[in-house]
Amino acid sequence: MDRKTDKLVRRTAMIATVTASYFLLTADYGPQPNALDPIKNAILSAERAAKELIFGSKKNDANRDESNAGSKEKT
Numbered sequence: 001m002d003r004k005t006d007k008l009v010r011r012t013a014m015i016a017t018v019t020a021s022y023f024l025l026t027a028d029y030g031p032q033p034n035a036l037d038p039i040k041n042a043i044l045s046a047e048r049a050a051k052e053l054i055f056g057s058k059k060n061d062a063n064r065d066e067s068n069a070g071s072k073e074k075t
Contacts, residue, residue, distance in 0.1 A: 026036055
């Protein structure tokens with residue numbers, strides 16, 4: 001096999017193994033708190049950060065709208 005192809009196959013297999021392990025471990029716990037909560041929180045935090053980076057922060061948008069409304073009322 002080509003060297004680049006071999007590297008790609010190995011990395012894909014590692015990622016698939018980690019993903020499958022995570023789902024198998026979390027399937028038994030359900031919504032109760034468990035040892036994997038920090039991993040879940042990190043994934044959710046990264047998801048929120050990516051959404052804010054792409055779409056902008058809703059908090060900042062709300063603050064801008066309020067400050068714009070206040071400056072319009074003063075004039």
